[in-house]
Amino acid sequence: MPWNPEIYNQFKTIRYQPFYDLMDLISPNKNMKSIDLGCGTGEQTAILTEKFPDANFLGIDSSKEMLEKSKKLENERLKFSLTSTEEILEKDENWDLIFSNAALQWSDNHQELFPKIIQKLSVNGQLAIQMPDQNENELNKILFDLANEEPFVNQLKNWNRKSSVLSLDDYTQILFENGLSDLKIMKKVYPIYAEDHETLFNFISGSALIPYLEKLNAQEQEDFTNEFKQRIEQKFVKLPAVYSFKRLLIYGKNNR
Numbered sequence: 001m002p003w004n005p006e007i008y009n010q011f012k013t014i015r016y017q018p019f020y021d022l023m024d025l026i027s028p029n030k031n032m033k034s035i036d037l038g039c040g041t042g043e044q045t046a047i048l049t050e051k052f053p054d055a056n057f058l059g060i061d062s063s064k065e066m067l068e069k070s071k072k073l074e075n076e077r078l079k080f081s082l083t084s085t086e087e088i089l090e091k092d093e094n095w096d097l098i099f100s101n102a103a104l105q106w107s108d109n110h111q112e113l114f115p116k117i118i119q120k121l122s123v124n125g126q127l128a129i130q131m132p133d134q135n136e137n138e139l140n141k142i143l144f145d146l147a148n149e150e151p152f153v154n155q156l157k158n159w160n161r162k163s164s165v166l167s168l169d170d171y172t173q174i175l176f177e178n179g180l181s182d183l184k185i186m187k188k189v190y191p192i193y194a195e196d197h198e199t200l201f202n203f204i205s206g207s208a209l210i211p212y213l214e215k216l217n218a219q220e221q222e223d224f225t226n227e228f229k230q231r232i233e234q235k236f237v238k239l240p241a242v243y244s245f246k247r248l249l250i251y252g253k254n255n256r
Contacts, residue, residue, distance in 0.1 A: 014203075018190055018247050019044050019101045022130040023051055025184055025251040029124070030054050032096040037085045037117075038062075038103020042070030042078075048099065049078045055097065060088060085117075094122045098129075102247075105131040110164050114171070118178040121254040127180060133187060133246040134163035139204045142231045146224070147212060155220045161211060171250050180252030192243040197233050200243055 032055035036045040039059030049057050056077045061067050062084040070080045085100075085107055098117055107113055121127060134140040140163065146152060147160040166174075172185050194200050209228070213221045236243070 014190065014192060014245075015102065016044070018130050018188070018249065019047075021188070022099075022101055022128050022249055022251075023048065025249070026052070026097065026099070026126055026128050027253075028052050028054065029096060029126075032056070033094075033122070034058070034097035034099060035060065035088070035095050037088070037098065037100035038106070039070070039080065040066045040103070042067070042073045042080055044101060045070075045080075046073045046078060049075075052097075060085070061103075085113075089116045089120065094120055094125070096122050096125045098125070098127050100129045100131075102130055102132060104129060105134055105163060105165050108164050110166050111170075111174070113164075114174045115178050118175070118180060118252075118254070123254065123256060125254045127175070127250070127252045127254070129248075129250040131165055131248050131250075133248050134165050134208065136246045138235060138243065139200065139232070140208055142235060143204065143208060143212065143228065146228055146231060152220075152224055152227075155224075156212065156215055159215060161208075165248070168248065171248070175250070175252040179254060179256050181255050182251070182253040184249070184251040186249050187246055188249060189244045189246055192245050194236070194239070194241045194243060196239060197229065197236060197241075200232050200236060200241065201229050203243070203245075 032052060034048070034055045034057045036048065036057060036059040039045045039061050042059050045057050045059035049055065059070060059078070059080045060083045062082070064082060067080055067082055074080060085104065098121060118127060144160060147156055168185055168187060172183060175183055175185070192203060212224065216224055
């Protein structure tokens with residue numbers, strides 16, 4: 001089940017604020033060779049090129065559907081490539097800025113991944129990463145618990161996605177041990193205001209729900225979705241509701 005840019009972008013305004021907050025942590029440098037890991041449709045990468053006119057950007061993503069939207073944005077300072085973060089890390093190439101907004105939560109084993117990413121920073125290179133704190137966000141917890149119950153355990157063949165996102169302490173230690181300084185690591189709540197339960201469902205249906213549904217047949221998808229919606233209604237009893245969606249913002253500079 002491929003990513004659907006239309007569904008994902010229903011919450012564009014909500015998803016853009018943490019991007020701007022992350023972007024504001026970056027210091028402009030001359031001739032900054034930059035990469036955006038998990039660039040999606042490329043719209044945010046294009047904003048980065050406007051914010052940093054002395055930088056060149058490569059946006060990468062593993063979703064063909066998402067990158068299809070990026071073609072019209074390319075110019076002499078902005079290019080896109082259909083590839084994964086893991087594939088990029090295998091290449092002998094360093095970057096002055098490694099940026100990633102709401103993408104690395106899909107990559108596994110951050111204890112190993114983040115040091116590999118940091119190794120790709122040039123001298124004085126900057127790391128700027130934002131991820132939803134999936135282990136702390138209520139909709140993610142409802143989804144994870146549901147997949148651990150029958151009949152879905154059997155239908156999913158015992159598959160469930162434990163988030164790879166670590167704690168603030170863990171990321172602070174990883175960045176410090178790998179030589180980064182000027183650390184700015186924080187958790188911030190980006191409230192989502194919902195007049196109805198469908199709004200809360202739609203917010204997660206464009207992201208975290210996708211890998212579950214792609215493992216189910218049509219009838220199982222319907223059953224899983226209906227039960228998930230009921231659990232959301234049980235958790236958020238009062239309407240309108242506020243969902244305290246938590247995100248991690250991580251910044252560090254390589255002064256070695």
